[in-house]
Amino acid sequence: MIEIEPHHLIRCPHCDAVNINKTKKNRCRRCHSDIYPYSNFNTEKSWAFLVTAMIAYIPANLYPILITNKFGVIEENTIMGGVISLWEHGSYPIALIIFFASMVIPIMKFLILIYLMISVKYPIKKETKTNRYKLYFFTELIGPWSMIDVFVVVLLMALIHLSSIDIFAGTAATAFAISVVFTLFAAHAFDEQLIAGKNPKGEI
Amino acid sequence: MKIENEEDLDNFVICRRCHTLHKVLPLHDGFKACCSECGALLYRFDSRLVEHGLAWSMTALLFFFVANFFPIVQIEVLGNTQFVTIPMMLEALFEQEFYIVGFVCLFIVFLFPLGTFVIYGVLFLLLFFQKGERSIGKLLVLLSHLKPWNMVDIFLVSILVSLVKLIGYAQIHIGTSFWALVLFVLVDIYINKTLHLSEIWILQKVRFKKEIE
16 A cells, blocks of 8 residues: 555656656656656756757848749848748738748747746746646647748758749758757756656655 | 555546646547546547557558659649659758758658658557567657657648749649648548557557456
């Protein structure tokens, strides 16, 4: 017979099995993978990934993402420039999709992750834990969608090689891909257990 | 809260969205249980999960091959026609020396989706023949690492976006691969987003327990 408190139970992120939080090093009883292997680093690992992503996001917006060679006239478009020109041409839904995927979602993800990591260190009493779990779930859900812009550029580049018009990807495509991949890493490295206020030293 | 041993924890489930603890209740065939706090799906019960899963993963693999061998889209400008397939798209990236984007795309739209469904296929086959309990466990862990990186659905939306962008420039003919990709994404959403890996873990436990008895 084991007596346990419900808040000592944690979910294995790999197989969803319910485990008892043994506070030091947890090993899932079902799939034997370490639960929260980064907990020794606290949030540092996640911060490192996030900062990398944020740095990569700057050139992604400054350099052209799409270079069009139309009858010898070279036109360079940044992400925001592309959105604006799409809007001016009247394709509002596409302009909105690109705007959301490459501006709103990454920035929102940066802010939510920063908020989560700060709130883990300096808890705000008003905010419930359930809400923060939902917020984290939300960032994991929307995160990959910022890849849309990269895929579009890649497709256009592969498709359009004609005598009259030629499309190339710009430096920003690489920077943007790096930024998205690192935000995903940051979100994965974030230790959900920290939300519950169980810090890695095992003080609950 | 009192439990007999650690195994008894299988009678509990924690919601993946809001981390509320729930007790597992037996369900009728084909029913599902949702979280009382946030409404997220907790688990389902499907008595023929192995057969269904096997069928779905075969279907997905079939569509995946069709999607990769045929052109996604063909364009026509002033008599010049040009088409693109997924391998061609990846090749173009490496030719133009976009290695980072090339590798990211190679993994996200080719290797990970293929890997996921090959693993699903092998898993359900092993479960069907009731063999290799250990390797099932290892494959399931591997699958849980692969799952978040599968972005075919996003790729499909990107194809649609680029098609709309092209409308002004050229005449567009949608290729076989596009429809195969649509079907693949539907299967992918059904399997990857609704089938929780915990269901397969439970299945593994049930299947191999019977054999011992």
